[in-house]
Amino acid sequence: MPLDYTVHPRRTSLVIVAVFLLFNLCYHVVYFSNDENRRSVHVPIHASATLARCRALDAKPGPPEDFYARNVSDRFQTGTKPVVIRNATIWTGRVQGLEVLQGDVLFDGGIIKHVGTISEALLGEYDDLVSVDAHGAWVTPGIIDVHSHLGDEPSPALAGAQDGNSLKGLVQPWLRSLDGLNTHDEGYASSVAGGLTTALILPGSANAIGGQAFVIKPRPTVERSPTAMLVEPPFNLNRSHENDGSPPRWRHMKHACGENPSGVYAGTRMDTFWAFRQGYETARQIKQAQDEYCSKAVAGDWASLNDQSFPENLQWEALVDVLRGRVKVQTHCYEAVDLDAFVRLSNEFRFPVAAFHHAHEAYLVPDVLKRAYEHPPAVAMFAAFARYKREAYRHSEFAPRVLADNDIDVVMKSDHSAIVSRYLIHEAAQAHFYGLADNIALASVTTTAAKVLGLDHRIGYLKTGYDADVVIWDSHPLALGATPKQVYIDGIPQLADPFTVEKPAMAQRAPKTPDFDQEAANAVKYEGLPPIAPTRVKTGTIVFANVSSLLLKHPRRELYDAFEARGSSEPGIVVMEVSERHTGIVCAGPGEECAYSLAADNLDVVDLAGGSLQPGLVTAGSYIGLSEIPMERSTGDGPMYNLLAGDPPSIAGGPGYLPKAVDGLMFGTRDALLAYRAGVTIAVSPVYHDGAFARGLSTAFSLGAATKLEMGAVVSDVAALHFAIGHGDVPSVSTEIAALRHVLLHPPQGDGEAWYKKVVDGEIPLIVETHNADIIATLITLKTEVEAKTGHTMKVTILGGAEAHLLADELAGAGIGVVVSPPRPLAYSWDLRRVNPGLPITNQSAIARLIEAGVTVGIGPQGTSGMPGLSAWAVRNLRFDAGWEMLNAPKTISKATAFALVSSNIEKLLGVPLDPYESDLIATSGGDLLSFDGKVVAVISPRRGRVDFFD
Numbered sequence: 001m002p003l004d005y006t007v008h009p010r011r012t013s014l015v016i017v018a019v020f021l022l023f024n025l026c027y028h029v030v031y032f033s034n035d036e037n038r039r040s041v042h043v044p045i046h047a048s049a050t051l052a053r054c055r056a057l058d059a060k061p062g063p064p065e066d067f068y069a070r071n072v073s074d075r076f077q078t079g080t081k082p083v084v085i086r087n088a089t090i091w092t093g094r095v096q097g098l099e100v101l102q103g104d105v106l107f108d109g110g111i112i113k114h115v116g117t118i119s120e121a122l123l124g125e126y127d128d129l130v131s132v133d134a135h136g137a138w139v140t141p142g143i144i145d146v147h148s149h150l151g152d153e154p155s156p157a158l159a160g161a162q163d164g165n166s167l168k169g170l171v172q173p174w175l176r177s178l179d180g181l182n183t184h185d186e187g188y189a190s191s192v193a194g195g196l197t198t199a200l201i202l203p204g205s206a207n208a209i210g211g212q213a214f215v216i217k218p219r220p221t222v223e224r225s226p227t228a229m230l231v232e233p234p235f236n237l238n239r240s241h242e243n244d245g246s247p248p249r250w251r252h253m254k255h256a257c258g259e260n261p262s263g264v265y266a267g268t269r270m271d272t273f274w275a276f277r278q279g280y281e282t283a284r285q286i287k288q289a290q291d292e293y294c295s296k297a298v299a300g301d302w303a304s305l306n307d308q309s310f311p312e313n314l315q316w317e318a319l320v321d322v323l324r325g326r327v328k329v330q331t332h333c334y335e336a337v338d339l340d341a342f343v344r345l346s347n348e349f350r351f352p353v354a355a356f357h358h359a360h361e362a363y364l365v366p367d368v369l370k371r372a373y374e375h376p377p378a379v380a381m382f383a384a385f386a387r388y389k390r391e392a393y394r395h396s397e398f399a400p401r402v403l404a405d406n407d408i409d410v411v412m413k414s415d416h417s418a419i420v421s422r423y424l425i426h427e428a429a430q431a432h433f434y435g436l437a438d439n440i441a442l443a444s445v446t447t448t449a450a451k452v453l454g455l456d457h458r459i460g461y462l463k464t465g466y467d468a469d470v471v472i473w474d475s476h477p478l479a480l481g482a483t484p485k486q487v488y489i490d491g492i493p494q495l496a497d498p499f500t501v502e503k504p505a506m507a508q509r510a511p512k513t514p515d516f517d518q519e520a521a522n523a524v525k526y527e528g529l530p531p532i533a534p535t536r537v538k539t540g541t542i543v544f545a546n547v548s549s550l551l552l553k554h555p556r557r558e559l560y561d562a563f564e565a566r567g568s569s570e571p572g573i574v575v576m577e578v579s580e581r582h583t584g585i586v587c588a589g590p591g592e593e594c595a596y597s598l599a600a601d602n603l604d605v606v607d608l609a610g611g612s613l614q615p616g617l618v619t620a621g622s623y624i625g626l627s628e629i630p631m632e633r634s635t636g637d638g639p640m641y642n643l644l645a646g647d648p649p650s651i652a653g654g655p656g657y658l659p660k661a662v663d664g665l666m667f668g669t670r671d672a673l674l675a676y677r678a679g680v681t682i683a684v685s686p687v688y689h690d691g692a693f694a695r696g697l698s699t700a701f702s703l704g705a706a707t708k709l710e711m712g713a714v715v716s717d718v719a720a721l722h723f724a725i726g727h728g729d730v731p732s733v734s735t736e737i738a739a740l741r742h743v744l745l746h747p748p749q750g751d752g753e754a755w756y757k758k759v760v761d762g763e764i765p766l767i768v769e770t771h772n773a774d775i776i777a778t779l780i781t782l783k784t785e786v787e788a789k790t791g792h793t794m795k796v797t798i799l800g801g802a803e804a805h806l807l808a809d810e811l812a813g814a815g816i817g818v819v820v821s822p823p824r825p826l827a828y829s830w831d832l833r834r835v836n837p838g839l840p841i842t843n844q845s846a847i848a849r850l851i852e853a854g855v856t857v858g859i860g861p862q863g864t865s866g867m868p869g870l871s872a873w874a875v876r877n878l879r880f881d882a883g884w885e886m887l888n889a890p891k892t893i894s895k896a897t898a899f900a901l902v903s904s905n906i907e908k909l910l911g912v913p914l915d916p917y918e919s920d921l922i923a924t925s926g927g928d929l930l931s932f933d934g935k936v937v938a939v940i941s942p943r944r945g946r947v948d949f950f951d
């Protein structure tokens with residue numbers, strides 16, 4: 001029962017007494033009278049404190065009324081100079097994210113003082129003012145991540161600091177992520193370099209209720225403590241302000257439904273929801289006891305309270321606060337079944353839900369969200385990271401726009417380090433690419449995120465009185481590869497010596513993204529599993545019109561623009577003849593030259609609207625094609641034998657066992673078809689084994705084929721021989737090197753023998769998956785050693801290569817190529833701790849460094865936490881990854897080089913024997929493959945003698 005503060009006549013005297021008691025703790029016994037009776041009441045010594053506490057019970061969280069009177073931020077660091085950023089293009093976050101001002105931003109004391117046109121007179125009032133000329137650059141509020149494990153699961157990952165998940169119970173609202181917030185996480189500086197200025201640090205999702213979450217700013221502090229990183233921590237943390245009358249501050253509580261808690265606790269969804277209800281019932285009873293107690297206390301009825309103290313329970317107090325509406329409930333919940341159950345729970349126990357996180361099926365059930373208690377939860381999502389487990393299988397890249405169309409608040413989040421939070425803006429940019437309006441996309445990582453955290457009174461906007469968390473960008477923040485030139489947190493510049501490059505003028509506006517209306521409608525219609533195979537297959541003559549570039553492979557496999565080569569920059573026409581016998585370009589050139597082709601009857605004329613024809617992309621570095629849902633064993637080929645764990649059974653070949661990925665291939669997986677629709681036509685995948693040494697023989701295959709038996713489905717049965725070597729492996733790195741040396745010099749007899757010999761003879765490449773520079777150095781010497789003994793030159797490729805830049809010249813000298821995978825690694829583990837972070841921290845990317853040294857370089861998918869086994873979903877993003885490298889290293893990486901990184905170089909490095917004339921071509925409309933402007937409309941495949949359309 002809620003407390004009733006209404007003062008009516010019979011109670012007036014009691015209220016006065018109570019107020020009096022607040023200031024007079026020494027009165028134990030008070031006599032008073034009223035008209036009906038006269039009696040003595042024992043008033044306990046804690047009465048005043050108790051009454052104050054009772055009054056505070058239902059106070060709603062929020063900033064104090066005089067919040068904007070603050071002149072100095074509570075997070076101000078002494079010595080921070082005032083800054084004015086002049087001549088900026090300012091996205092303020094106001095007016096639904098539609099306001100853009102040309103002008104200046106002034107901050108001091110850790111607080112924004114003025115936004116817009118600022119007079120010289122005002123600037124004159126500031127001593128020591130630092131003036132920064134933005135030269136018109138985009139300036140936004142700092143990026144806010146509502147779902148991060150920074151600090152609790154620090155990088156590089158070491159066993160000594162795995163503080164994300166407690167496995168001591170299904171419901172543990174008493175735990176606090178703050179208690180595990182490690183201050184030495186490489187992820188902080190990395191994230192700040194991407195513009196991140198605030199993050200909510202959530203406990204993991206192993207538990208139904210995993211504990212309390214805390215908001216931090218990831219900058220270094222003078223105190224060097226976790227506490228110093230907090231933003232408006234709840235007062236209950238140290239109880240200092242408990243009764244001082246100021247409104248409480250928001251708290252956060254992590255909840256999780258579905259696979260994780262059921263999996264960890266060997267239960268079911270039914271068990272998880274019973275655990276929720278049991279926990280909430282416990283909290284409800286405590287709340288009710290408190291409310292009853294307080295109504296008696298406020299009524300002065302101490303007699304019937306009979307010296308009982310205020311009912312409370314340290315383990316459950318946070319959940320009681322949820323029921324009092326003072327906690328932002330942050331719920332990891334994927335599927336319709338879970339969302340629906342949690343909405344029922346919110347109504348049963350009457351608490352609002354701040355956000356559903358991940359929520360891969362939320363876009364299918366907006367009406368369920370709208371039924372939640374008090375208000376629809378926001379939905380905090382990944383852009384394209386999906387299908388890694390069953391719950392995420394029906395994800396759609398169109399979910400953000402579908403939810404926004406349904407008036408649901410949309411937030412993009414990282415789940416750092418699942419997605420590296422340095423690139424959170426890229427999640428918003430992808431959502432924008434797939435149809436989320438630019439103002440909503442920018443809001444999704446700023447203003448809307450601030451609202452979800454209950455902090456939109458101080459962060460998420462560029463407004464007077466707000467925290468001075470500001471990013472100056474090198475391009476429009478939603479442009480591909482947008483990178484900060486400087487990041488301010490609490491007014492403090494975070495990049496001591498930022499490196500920047502000049503971005504093209506086109507990158508200074510929001511990308512003109514394709515029309516995906518039909519695809520978005522289909523995602524909902526087919527409940528997340530719309531048909532994605534090509535819609536039309538054509539042969540015959542096909543005319544592509546309004547083509548602005550035609551990038552072709554040269555027999556020596558260097559790409560060139562055939563249009564530019566002909567001295568024409570106007571959109572032209574490309575006429576293709578397509579048949580199983582022969583597929584090729586009949587005419588290509590400016591309009592008039594091939595215009596005759598338009599006159600013929602029965603032609604397929606495809607208007608590319610300024611788009612391009614370019615090579616199909618080739619991928620390596622994931623296990624695409626070997627499973628549908630990586631975390632569901634029954635949907636994939638499964639792991640091979642670990643060769644270092646004992647000889648495989650003789651029926652499998654004993655010591656000569658060497659499985660071929662081609663035998664386990666699955667065609668038409670959703671990851672494969674989505675990648676195909678994004679211009680990736682060929683993949684090279686080895687046999688899956690997470691963490692073990694051998695990966696068998698890889699295969700190169702067509703991502704667009706429906707079955708293995710289709711013409712051209714398998715490009716080569718065997719591409720290369722794969723191994724993986726890393727610190728932390730059991731047995732040791734030295735054992736893995738010994739084993740590698742042994743199989744090369746003394747190939748085990750049996751089925752594998754011939755393949756090992758082919759590697760030694762340089763007929764097929766040896767691929768070693770590793771990141772670490774010491775291991776790479778050992779491989780360079782091993783290559784020399786084996787070659788000296790055999791007299792043959794081997795082809796060796798490093799896959800991974802996060803530290804390869806440290807040996808760029810040596811790799812070039814040894815003729816060893818590198819597929820950098822992921823292309824933008826974090827120091828996920830010790831083996832990657834010397835990553836080269838690239839702009840704005842270092843002057844160039846590791847990829848550009850390797851290219852400059854003369855190494856043949858490819859790039860793999862960005863993927864998840866650097867785990868190849870969880871990266872097939874990301875193959876579709878190769879086009880953007882290549883474009884990113886080009887935009888951030890314009891002097892080193894031309895468009896042709898960028899394409900080579902994801903096509904011809906992968907073919908060379910992974911041993912895919914492709915005739916350049918047989919290469920697939922991708923037709924994109926509106927722009928090319930390396931941008932957010934182009935949309936893939938067709939794949940022209942000479943090898944397969946057909947053109948696949950996606951219209």
Ligand SMILES: *[C@@H]1O[C@H](CO)[C@@H](O)[C@H](O)[C@H]1NC(C)=O
Pocket residue numbers: 069070071
């Ligand atoms: C804050 O600044 C305003 C105007 O700049 C001034 O009027 C006010 O006195 C200041 N308040 C404090 C507490 O310093």
Ligand SMILES: *[C@@H]1O[C@H](CO)[C@@H](O)[C@H](O)[C@H]1NC(C)=O
Pocket residue numbers: 087134135136
């Ligand atoms: C702002 O910067 C742009 C781009 O450098 C420049 O063209 C313009 O003249 C500048 N405007 C002012 C007022 O300085």
Ligand SMILES: *[C@@H]1O[C@H](CO)[C@@H](O)[C@H](O)[C@H]1NC(C)=O
Pocket residue numbers: 232233234235237238239240
């Ligand atoms: C207790 O927490 C509040 C809120 O963060 C802070 O202002 C205060 O300084 C803290 N007190 C102590 C003694 O740490």
Ligand SMILES: *[C@@H]1O[C@H](CO)[C@@H](O)[C@H](O)[C@H]1NC(C)=O
Pocket residue numbers: 545546605606607609
């Ligand atoms: C080329 O683009 C122009 C402008 O959009 C359009 O009018 C024309 O029809 C296009 N040409 C062809 C052959 O589709």
Ligand SMILES: *[C@@H]1O[C@H](CO)[C@@H](O)[C@H](O)[C@H]1NC(C)=O
Pocket residue numbers: 843844
């Ligand atoms: C980047 O820095 C490295 C190391 O300081 C230097 O060797 C290299 O030349 C620089 N490259 C560029 C493009 O500035």
